[in-house]
Amino acid sequence: MNAPVLEIDDLTVDFHMPEGVGCAVDHLSLTVENGETIGLVGESGCGKSMTALSILGLIPQPFGKVRFGSIRYAGENLLTAHSERLRRIRGSEIAMIFQEPMTSLNPVLTIGRQVAEPLMEHKGLNKTDAYAEALAWLEHVKLPAAREQLSQYPHQLSGGMRQRVMIAMAMVCRPRLLIADEPTTALDVTIQSQILSLMMGLKEELGMGILLITHDLGVVAQMARRVVVMYAGQVMEEADVEILFEQPFHPYTQGLMQSIPRGLKDDRGRKIRLNEIPGNVLPITEKVGGCKFSTRCPSVFETCINHHPSLKTISGGHRVRCWLLDDPDRRR
């Protein structure tokens, strides 16, 4: 059995800000097996993107610092890897897609150049071959009139087209791991599903692992095999996708589920009001003694406020960080 394509163990990332030091990622562990899609879910500001950026060594400098932990790509620790080795891995073996395709593409360089760049950098292709390969990929991701787009600039394309370009750009070197940070958030719903099915198709074709970062549980349900729910830098719950949707344990996970608009009606035929999780994600500099979710949790009790819960396994592959595990009667 090969080493998993990505294995994050006990990763802790600090963020140094004028207001103080905060912990953006707190003892996070997760594994992406070869060809597997893992969903990393949570609200904005819970440390998802920071986790993603630390994999490629791209956390904003000089604010972010990995305090400890390890990130292994196919068994190789990326945190101790030489910067040149890390650069070689970026874009060729681990590729990344970002949320906002408008700002993530360079406005003054042609589409062709931006898609061909990784090929010239990593595969040593000359310009002609790289552009030919880039064109093939743009056609593969079904970019309309791909040949004409080579010499176009990002502002001349629509949002969906730009995200196709981003995907082609990430795929050209046939990476083994794709990190997709909110790949569909900025897109229309119809375009969203097109992009998701495109990603699924490419995953099957290349056999790559995907770390899918999103706040959208609907996207996760469609794409992922396993889901990791993150809050305030910590894993709160982790399970296979079916289990998570059928038996969510953590009050935070349940809150997220109830925040999905479904248009349901109650037994009297009235529309059920969409639930929300009260309050906001804590600022990362805020220190909390007990459970980090205790400030917003509907089922909170004394233990939660004073003691920090650890991640416990409740059944094969289903892990939860919650004091309710020890005291199930208190559940609401």
Added chain:
Amino acid sequence: MSRYFLKKLITLIILLFFVSLTVFSILFVLPGDPAQIILGLNASAETLANLRAELGLDQPFWTQYTDWIFGLIAGKSGNSINYGVPVTELIRSSLSVTGPMAVMAIFFAVMLAIPLGIYAATHHNRPGDVTVMFFSQLGLATPEFWLGILFILLFAVQWGIFPAGGFPGWDVSVWGSLKALILPAVALGAIRASILVRLTRSAMLDVLGEDYIRTAYAKGLKRRTVVYVHGLKNALVPVLTILGLQLGQLLAGAIIIENVYYLPGLGRLVFQAIGQRDLPVVREVVLFMAAAVVVVNYLVDFAYAAVDPRFKLQ
């Protein structure tokens, strides 16, 4: 594209009309009689009147103005009172000094400021950045004539590497002429560079925080490629704007520095012409400078379009 040119051409003509009118009016009301200056204080009233008539100075304002303008449109440049040759002749010969000097100054400023600005931005808040900003502040506070004099003291008097002033002429010695222009060009350029370096730094700082820079790193590109290709090209638009304005200022700055270095350039020509009330020279040189500034700014428009595809010429 041709519409763009037509529009710009019309603006240029309107602008030159206003500049010509302004220059002419100012010189008209300015005290100091050219005839008196030419003939000296002891000239008789009769010879003065004769000379005034000969120069057309006895005509009313509008006659003098229209005579001049229609002469220019017909391609007839005025004669210098002082030198007795057509002003275009004088402009051509002094431009052969000021032109290369301005180009050298801008070249020097760009070669100094852009790499240093990028360096400062990529080393934000570190000692290198602080050092660059310190010298830029110093440069901003330095008058260029003082820098010019300092250079003369160091490079000409102390070390004797460059001439202290004067200009041999391109036909006499190309190398000698080039050498004569280096100190003034560096003095002019250094001051421009201190503005440009700040601008480059802040533009680069903005750009380096953009999402597409993160994308470029995530693609595994070399740091050099990310900064100089993905970053610099985006940061260049504000830099070009200021560069265009600076070329205009350079012509004004030339007046001072050419006097420090005794260079027979455009600035010195107009400076002396004002003192001698050589009105045709003053008028036409000022008109020429105005046109040059406007044309340079049009060239900047083209540079924008070349750098940023979102910028359309219109």
